[in-house]
Amino acid sequence: MANGDERRLVEAAGLEEDRALLGRTSTAERVAAILRDRIAEGYFPPGIRLSEESIGGALGVSRNTLREAFRLLTHERLLVHELNRGVFVRVVTLEDLLDIYRVRTLVECAAVRGLGDPPFRLDALEAALAAGEKAADELAWQDLSTANIRFHQAIVALAESPRTDELMRGVLAELRLVFHAMEDPRRFYEPYLARNRQILAALQAGEVARAERTLAAYLEDSRRQLSEAYSRRVAEM
Structure with a gap:
């Protein structure tokens, strides 16, 4: 997926509007909760790659915080990490x-x-x-x-x-x-x-x-x- 498409996907999900919810004490758990809701609402469909740059920029969080949120959602079986390719929304069996x-x-x-x-x-x-x-x-x-x-x-x-x-x-x-x-x-x-x-x-x-x-x-x-x-x-x- 091209960078422009990734940015449009993030914009459609309204993540920048959720940025205020994180406040000054943003945590990986809060980021994970926002992304979990957006996945549940269908903004990020199965198989789609989640861009660290686009999502981190929209939410205003560090790469480390975002990666920890990805790890939490991977543990919940919502995301999957593919070596050298990135993080994707999981395809359910x-x-x-x-x-x-x-x-x-x-x-x-x-x-x-x-x-x-x-x-x-x-x-x-x-x-x-x-x-x-x-x-x-x-x-x-x-x-x-x-x-x-x-x-x-x-x-x-x-x-x-x-x-x-x-x-x-x-x-x-x-x-x-x-x-x-x-x-x-x-x-x-x-x-x-x-x-x-x-x-x-x-x-x-x-x-x-x-x-x-x-x-x-x-x-x-x-x-x-x-x-x-x-x-x-x-x-x-």
Whole structure:
């Protein structure tokens, strides 16, 4: 990729706007968090090379800080370092995809199952669903994908566990790398928007068991559809 293309990629991701978030005490962890979000939002697709010069310049951080952030994201399986070539956004395997859904089912369903007595704090789910519905109305499929991920992050957040929240941020960011395999994003995302609405309605009614059943069915259908599409894409490569 030419330097001009690398700069345009960084500009599209809005990293310069995130520079203020780093403050005077910028750390590799904060840089990694910004890049993780941008990967999850689809700005950096699988296989793309991440330019140290462009990203470091946009965020105003040292090369050492950026390299440490890259190392952290490599450990999270979002990036891969190729000797003498640089750092690239990782291309997920089918086995990775299946494992991601195993983790999602274990964690998301447990978060719902472990809820106490209603009412529940559902503001984040309601906001994510509203953002998804707005994106669907505007035919903004990448925005709908982002809203969907935020909805499921909010499900996990119901457990009020910072460690689980951190785990799922990485898992769902890794999953976003697979979404690029969907040739018809509208056909994939729109039905699951309705399923999110059903999950939220069950939680609003205080029906935890129904919410968990709906969520489990959602995850199984999503896993099957996505793995079939991804298998076809891998076979074509």
